[in-house]
Amino acid sequence: MxxxxxxxxxxxxxxxxxxxxxxxxxxxxxxxxxxxxxxxxxxxxxxxxxxxxxxxxxxxGKTEMIGVIIPNLYMHYYSDMLDHIISTYEEYGYKFIVFAGNEDADVERRYIQELLAYKTEGLIVLSHTLSSKELAEYHVPIVTIEREDEYVCSVNTDNYMGGVQAATVLAKSGCDILLHANSDFPSTIPAYGRIQGFQDFCETNGLEHRIMIRNFGASFEENNAEIAKLLQEIEEIYPEKKAGIFMPNDTHA
CATH class of the missing domain: 1.10.260 (434 Repressor (Amino-terminal Domain))
Known part of the structure; x- marks a missing residue:
């Protein structure tokens, strides 16, 4: 029974x-x-x-649930961040509902509505797709990570200093040309600071350098093809030089 x-x-x-x-x-x-x-x-x-x-x-009325919106699980950064977020359960007792938006604004809006229907007590957003102004209009506690944050609370790293440090390491390695490959970010995105820090260090120290803007895609196949093209271009343009390359993230590196 x-x-x-x-x-x-x-x-x-x-x-x-x-x-x-x-x-x-x-x-x-x-x-x-x-x-x-x-x-x-x-x-x-x-x-x-x-x-x-x-x-x-x-x-x-308390669900003890938090919604998480990430762009994808392919990039090491997002999966690593998700691992750290979920691990907080033992200390704080909050559970997480996770959606991967794959940079589709309509899909992310639908996911957020789904999360709100479950009475989630807040959102953690790593995706760049929806503006902070639109996110703020949901009137639910929101924390974003490493993205445009004019209207919401955000946790960001010192991307500018990261760019400076990357350029410093390459310069100390005796590279003849310093290269930074990245996506076409607007200056409002924290990651733009890497480009600016890298460029400022090179210009201040009179180092030959170049910023190489690329759309690397969102899958292994697309990344592999674009990075192969990038390396071939570098070899063709700088055949006799020791090139130091600062990649935008762990996955692409």
């Missing part, structure tokens, strides 16, 4: 506390004494209580 679900009424009857006290144990444990918390915890173990998450969501 199906095992009976243990209810708050069962716990209250076992402990002699009211159902209100049992509810406070789950929703506001600090409002009851440590001694009573221990009595209730012991009752839960004896009765083999299994928490009904859905009932709890309906009671307090």
């Amino acid at each position: 199906a095992k009976k679900n243990v209810t708050f009424a069962d716990i209250a009857a076992y402990t002699g506390f009211s159902k209100t006290t049992i509810s406070r144990y789950f929703n506001n444990p600090d409002s009851i004494t440590v001694e009573n918390q221990e009595k209730i915890a012991n009752a839960l173990a004896v009765l083999d209580y299994k928490e009904n998450k859905l009932a709890r969501v309906m009671a307090n």
Whole structure:
């Protein structure tokens, strides 16, 4: 026979506390004494209580779920970031619903509506597809990562210094020509700082350099073909020079 679900009424009857006290144990444990918390915890173990998450969501309206929008899982950066985000569950208890938008604005809008329908408590957006102004209009807590962020909160790295450091390493390696291959970013995108930092360092130190703007595509096949073309072009233009190349990300490198 199906095992009976243990209810708050069962716990209250076992402990002699009211159902209100049992509810406070789950929703506001600090409002009851440590001694009573221990009595209730012991009752839960004896009765083999299994928490009904859905009932709890309906009671307090908190889903403890966060929506995540990423461009794709192909790029190492996005999969690595996702791994770190998901690993926070043990410390903070939030679960994640993840969608890969593949740089399709209509698809991402549909995904966000789906996430909001599940009453997610916030969004983490790594995709560049939708503007921060549009994201802010959803009126839900949003944190973006490494993207245009005029209207939202964002976590960004020091891309400019990254470009400077990359150029520094290549210069110290004795390269005759320093090259940076990247996509055509607007200056509002944090990653543009890599281009600017690389270029400023080279110009300040009188180093021969070139910025090579490319559309590398969004798949292994497209990346492989475009990078092969890039390397062939470099060999043809600079056949007698030691070329140092700063690639835009780990996957392309």
